[in-house]
Amino acid sequence: MTEPDRKFEEEIRRALYAAGDLVVPAGDGLNKIRERAARQPPAPGWFAARVARLPRQLARGAGVAASEIAATTRGYSSLGPLRASVRRWPGQARHALRTPGMWLRPALATAAALLLVIGVTLSIPRLRATVGAQLDSAFGNSSGHSPGGALGGHMPSSGSHRASAPVSCRQQYETWEHGPVQDSMGSLRAVLKTIPADRKSGNAAGVRSGMRELVPAALGLASHPLPPCVDPAGLYDTFVTRVYTAGSGARSAKAAGAVLRAAASLNQVTKLGRQLAAEINRVLAKN
Amino acid sequence: MHVIETLAVSEAALGSVPAQWDAERAITTLYGAHYRTLVRLAALLVRDVATAEEVVQESFIAMHASWRKLRDTDKALSYLRQSVVNRSRSVLRHRVVVDRNAPMPPPLAPSAEQGAIVALERSAVVCALHRLPARQREALVLRYYYDLSEAQIASAMGISRGAVKSHTARGLSSLRAVLEMEV
Numbered sequence: 001m002t003e004p005d006r007k008f009e010e011e012i013r014r015a016l017y018a019a020g021d022l023v024v025p026a027g028d029g030l031n032k033i034r035e036r037a038a039r040q041p042p043a044p045g046w047f048a049a050r051v052a053r054l055p056r057q058l059a060r061g062a063g064v065a066a067s068e069i070a071a072t073t074r075g076y077s078s079l080g081p082l083r084a085s086v087r088r089w090p091g092q093a094r095h096a097l098r099t100p101g102m103w104l105r106p107a108l109a110t111a112a113a114l115l116l117v118i119g120v121t122l123s124i125p126r127l128r129a130t131v132g133a134q135l136d137s138a139f140g141n142s143s144g145h146s147p148g149g150a151l152g153g154h155m156p157s158s159g160s161h162r163a164s165a166p167v168s169c170r171q172q173y174e175t176w177e178h179g180p181v182q183d184s185m186g187s188l189r190a191v192l193k194t195i196p197a198d199r200k201s202g203n204a205a206g207v208r209s210g211m212r213e214l215v216p217a218a219l220g221l222a223s224h225p226l227p228p229c230v231d232p233a234g235l236y237d238t239f240v241t242r243v244y245t246a247g248s249g250a251r252s253a254k255a256a257g258a259v260l261r262a263a264a265s266l267n268q269v270t271k272l273g274r275q276l277a278a279e280i281n282r283v284l285a286k287n
Numbered sequence: 288m289h290v291i292e293t294l295a296v297s298e299a300a301l302g303s304v305p306a307q308w309d310a311e312r313a314i315t316t317l318y319g320a321h322y323r324t325l326v327r328l329a330a331l332l333v334r335d336v337a338t339a340e341e342v343v344q345e346s347f348i349a350m351h352a353s354w355r356k357l358r359d360t361d362k363a364l365s366y367l368r369q370s371v372v373n374r375s376r377s378v379l380r381h382r383v384v385v386d387r388n389a390p391m392p393p394p395l396a397p398s399a400e401q402g403a404i405v406a407l408e409r410s411a412v413v414c415a416l417h418r419l420p421a422r423q424r425e426a427l428v429l430r431y432y433y434d435l436s437e438a439q440i441a442s443a444m445g446i447s448r449g450a451v452k453s454h455t456a457r458g459l460s461s462l463r464a465v466l467e468m469e470v
Binding site for chain 2 (some may be wrong): 005008011012013015016017019020021023025026029030033037038040047265287
């Protein structure tokens with residue numbers, strides 16, 4: 001795009017903003033919406049349409065049933081083969097049970113494969129921890145919704161002695177660190193590395209696209225909170241919120257200057273990240 | 288408030304609403320965050336503030352009615368935008384028919400609302416914009432006023448990204464031609 005094109009686009013943008021700013025909606029919009037929504041008929045249009053079509057569909061169904069009954073009495077029913085195959089099922093099942101050769105081998109093969117998979121899963125510690133965490137969340141011990149709950153937040157399991165063996169703070173942290181949070185953390189690290197370079201070189205487009213990555217990264221981090229024992233001061237929550245705020249600020253920014261200003265707030269995010277890392281190291285050194 | 292809930296509220300401000308929210312809560316939050324911008328968008332499309340408000344309110348009511356059927360609550364704002372653009376288009380289409388069949392004389396005494404329309408018309412760019420075909424105007428307003436990406440414009444207008452590109456390019460060149468002619 002040439003320089004005059006860019007200038008023309010800027011001119012249009014400015015004119016539209018100026019024209020848009022002149023429009024001030026009345027303040028009672030929400031009340032009007034509520035009133036009109038309350039006045040809406042309870043039955044939605046599709047329901048009324050279905051009801052209107054119901055008699056015709058019932059008549060058609062009755063017609064089909066009547067013709068089927070007539071065909072059955074005459075011995076020409078289209079359901080004949082289906083009924084015959086249903087009648088054959090018990091005989092087939094008995095035959096299969098009497099000849100184990102038909103099912104024993106596949107059953108044994110399936111069981112062996114299942115045992116092999118379970119064995120491999122339990123022999124790799126990281127995989128075991130991940131499966132444990134998944135089981136925890138599947139059975140309602142979800143960390144995303146009850147951090148610091150009755151069990152003290154995360155309780156990473158280790159196979160069969162999940163309930164009996166107490167899990168140390170370091171183990172909880174390692175499970176978290178090697179868990180699904182890795183992806184969000186990796187993308188955040190990459191963004192925090194590239195944005196300062198883009199900012200220095202004045203690459204506003206690069207900064208904007210980098211900043212846009214922050215919101216999904218923050219949401220990813222928020223859904224996998226740090227075990228409370230590692231972060232008693234709750235620095236992680238503040239960190240995630242700051243990341244999110246920086247990203248959403250850039251997402252809603254219209255001018256390049258606003259994006260660069262939002263990017264400047266990343267310095268504080270980095271600083272807070274360092275504080276958090278120091279806090280985690282301090283807590284883990286005690287344990 | 289826990290961090291996740293804080294983020295959910297902020298996300299709503301950006302147009303995506305948690306699936307567990309009821310229609311009333313979602314509408315209230317989206318209204319607070321987006322009503323004014325949507326009215327301005329509609330006003331730029333239909334050139335009439337009262338009609339613009341009507342259009343946006345109808346879009347909110349439609350979303351309220353179909354909230355349970357909304358498959359992806361993350362796209363609540365996108366749904367609203369699309370609804371506003373479609374309804375604005377219908378209003379313009381209806382207005383053409385009404386103007387053709389029953390021409391109404393302009394009101395003699397300008398009201399406050401009329402004042403806002405006059406102010407809107409004062410901008411040469413906005414004036415020129417209204418001489419463009421509807422699709423080109425929509426593409427330009429969504430691109431330069433709403434700052435949407437090509438994909439978002441395509442979703443709001445219900446057309447392909449390629450069509451957005453061509454409408455925007457044609458709209459820009461027509462707008463330039465109209466403005467140069469006036470100068």
